[in-house]
Amino acid sequence: MKYRSVFDIIGPVMIGPSSSHTAGAARIGRVARSLFGRQPKWAHISFYGSFAKTYKGHGTDVAIVGGLLDFDTYDERIRNSIEIAEQAGMEVSFIEEDAITDHPNTARVTIGDEQGNLELVGISIGGGKIEIIELNGFELKLSGHHPAILVVHNDRFGAIAAVSNILASHKINIGHMEVSRREKGQLALMTIEVDQNIDEEIIKQVEQLPNILQVTKIVD
Template sequence: MKYRSVFDIIGPIMIGPSSSHTAGAARIGRVARSIFGREPECVHIFLYGSFAKTYKGHGTDVALVGGILDFDTFDQRIVEALSIAEKKGIKISFFQEDALTEHPNTVKVVLGDKNNVLELVGISIGGGKIEIIELDGFQLDLSGNSPALLIVHNDRFGAIAGVSNIVAKYEINIGQMKVARKEKGQKALMSMEVDQNISKELLDEITKLPNVLQVTKIND
């Protein structure tokens, strides 16, 4: 794992005792909230490995919920996140899972309301850094460190080129890009991390492309 500076090793400004168990957890929760696009009515959190064993003592529970409430890692309200969620009427459930995962700090977050359900799997890799490895059954490789586009589309010829051409038109540099599909010719998910902020105009153009079904942006 490469770090850009000594501050990446020390970790971010944060609430809590552990960059992996609190700052990383808060960031995973916040990315899930950003993709969901609104405050959920219910949340199911499935914890694996080290997260499952120590989530209460290390504050992983309040950090995840704080992120889902859209609190940053240094927000003092994180310590009261569970009670804040309860006052808002958000139903929170935690589940300790025994299944073995590739990384010890793994969590699956399921957000839902009457209109939609989102399922996200993330890992906290240390120093407050995270990776989003699955979204609604699609495999991902999303760091959460940069603005990103998530595009659900039909798996058809020209779909990827159409999106790339629009991104190039707006002089947006692509840091990394991945396309995942469950079955050939069915739905696919394009994830793209970029170096600049994503404008509404760019989103609108991509949304109008043939075979594009849904477009979501994640801001840094």
């Protein structure tokens, strides 16, 4: 196995005690916050497998709430994140699930407010690294470690090529891309991880394409 840096071996700068149960959980929460675009008013967090058995002792609960408050993995406020969330008017509940999942460190995060809600499933794969594997019912693979855009679109011929062409015209290199759809010809989701941040002008160009319904940017 090849490592890009020493941090891939020793793990991230973080509030402990565990890179997978604490730092990974914080990043899952922070990706949910980024996709939602604002601080939620409520959060229902379901833990599966090892997360469900050890989340209190390993600080998985305070870490994931810290992520929802937009705290980074090394932010000292993570230790008191549940109290901070309550003070900010965020209602938080935790559910220990018995269902068996493909990965032992799995969390389902459902957040919302009066404007809408969002549901995602994330897994912590070790060393602080994560993958988002489901978003609002769409299967996907999002690392949360690179700039990315998520594009909800009608499942029509040429939609994927049109988005790719805009990125290529601005010399944006795609590191990973996949498309998920619930049914043929209905809604679909493009997940595109890139090598550099995408400015708002490019996002606007993508939004104006035919069959594009929503574009969400994640900044690394």
